[in-house]
Amino acid sequence: MDKPVKPDLQFAKEIIKAGGESLKKCYQCSTCTVVCQLSPDKAPFPRKEMLYAQWGMKEKLFNNPDIWLCHHCGDCTAYCPRGAKPGEVLGAVRKLMIQHYSPPKFLAKWVADPKYLLLLFLFPLLLFLGELAILGYFSGTEIPRGEGGVMAYSAFLPAVPWIDVPFMAIAAFAVICFYLGVKKYWLDLTAGVELKRKDIYNCIYETIKDILLHKKFQFCTSNKGRYSAHMLVLYAFIGLAITTGIAAFYEWVLHWPSPYPQTNIVKIIGNTSGIALLIGMFLVIVNRAKNSAQQGIGSYFDWFLITVIFGVGITGFMAQILRLAEVETLGYASYIVHLVFVFVLFAYAPHSKMAHMVYRATAMVFSKAAMREENIKKEEAA
Ligand code: SF4
Ligand code: SF4
Numbered sequence: 251m252d253k254p255v256k257p258d259l260q261f262a263k264e265i266i267k268a269g270g271e272s273l274k275k276c277y278q279c280s281t282c283t284v285v286c287q288l289s290p291d292k293a294p295f296p297r298k299e300m301l302y303a304q305w306g307m308k309e310k311l312f313n314n315p316d317i318w319l320c321h322h323c324g325d326c327t328a329y330c331p332r333g334a335k336p337g338e339v340l341g342a343v344r345k346l347m348i349q350h351y352s353p354p355k356f357l358a359k360w361v362a363d364p365k366y367l368l369l370l371f372l373f374p375l376l377l378f379l380g381e382l383a384i385l386g387y388f389s390g391t392e393i394p395r396g397e398g399g400v401m402a403y404s405a406f407l408p409a410v411p412w413i414d415v416p417f418m419a420i421a422a423f424a425v426i427c428f429y430l431g432v433k434k435y436w437l438d439l440t441a442g443v444e445l446k447r448k449d450i451y452n453c454i455y456e457t458i459k460d461i462l463l464h465k466k467f468q469f470c471t472s473n474k475g476r477y478s479a480h481m482l483v484l485y486a487f488i489g490l491a492i493t494t495g496i497a498a499f500y501e502w503v504l505h506w507p508s509p510y511p512q513t514n515i516v517k518i519i520g521n522t523s524g525i526a527l528l529i530g531m532f533l534v535i536v537n538r539a540k541n542s543a544q545q546g547i548g549s550y551f552d553w554f555l556i557t558v559i560f561g562v563g564i565t566g567f568m569a570q571i572l573r574l575a576e577v578e579t580l581g582y583a584s585y586i587v588h589l590v591f592v593f594v595l596f597a598y599a600p601h602s603k604m605a606h607m608v609y610r611a612t613a614m615v616f617s618k619a620a621m622r623e624e625n626i627k628k629e630e631a632a
Pocket of ligand 2: 286287288289319322327336337489
């Protein structure tokens with residue numbers, strides 16, 4: 251016999267507070283499930299998730315890959331006859347899942363709460379200002395210049411140890427947080443489930459291919475602009491990761507400190523990716539504004555990430571332009587602000603909306619291994 255349903259109204263309230271304020275309007279008509287192009291016929295969503303959310307059924311929501319298989323295209327929200335905004339409710343549940351799975355819990359709460367915004371930025375700011383104090387820049391030490399006497403951030407704050415040590419530490423911190431979060435989520439997903447496919451590595455490979463092609467986003471009908479905006483941002487990040495790799499090679503292997511000529515491959519890839527990032531983020535904001543009447547403008551959690559990514563791009567270009575123009579004080583200040591934004595982006599990645607990449611990828615791998623994706627409507631129709 252099925253266990254009786256135990257409602258948890260406190261958790262339902264948490265979903266409402268996290269951005270799912272319309273969830274009570276749902277009257278279970280199932281239109282959302284019918285219009286959702288990503289919902290497989292044999293394991294449909296998001297109607298049942300709306301019911302779980304109304305009853306505050308935390309376990310049913312958290313152990314559920316569908317929460318992440320939803321790509322927040324907004325089709326269901328556009329067609330819902332009651333204005334219950336199922337896409338937004340699922341978005342709110344995802345935010346709570348990040349808080350639940352990514353340790354340490356207090357950091358996930360801080361990232362989601364505007365009360366702690368200053369504190370999150372203050373920590374890296376004090377860290378880099380502390381480094382400048384140790385180097386004596388606040389007590390009269392002259393800032394060294396680079397090769398040929400040009401203004402150089404590598405002379406102002408040498409990579410070893412002032413950049414590499416804190417950034418390697420936050421990279422290690424983020425990887426550990428992601429590892430622990432994903433491990434816990436995977437255990438919850440697979441509890442009592444027999445995976446039909448044993449070739450997990452193939453499932454991972456197929457998932458990476460889906461992400462790189464943004465296959466699922468192409469199914470979006472009501473918000474087509476999301477596909478190109480998301481693609482631009484994804485490839486901009488890949489380009490910036492390649493840039494960082496080449497710069498590290500120059501620094502550690504060739505012992506060639508920056509600045510590099512604007513025509514060098516590292517600058518070409520870096521600047522092209524930076525421009526793609528800013529255009530992609532601009533399109534993200536335009537799309538949000540365009541669809542705000544139906545879907546709302548987004549929560550603080552969404553805007554935290556958008557602002558931080560924008561901050562990384564804008565301050566990166568500002569620091570570069572000011573360096574080329576040899577505007578020293580403003581240039582060094584922009585560089586420090588840029589480092590603070592990069593720190594915030596990566597150190598809090600497991601706790602911000604950035605974590606969606608990792609948890610969604612995990613749900614996609616599970617879904618392939620459990621063969622739940624076999625009959626996605628759009629693929630069937632194709
Ligand atoms: S969310 Fe809207 S479309 Fe979906 S079942 Fe509820 S009322 Fe119907
Ligand atoms: S937002 Fe899009 S993907 Fe998510 S449940 Fe609604 S229709 Fe499906």
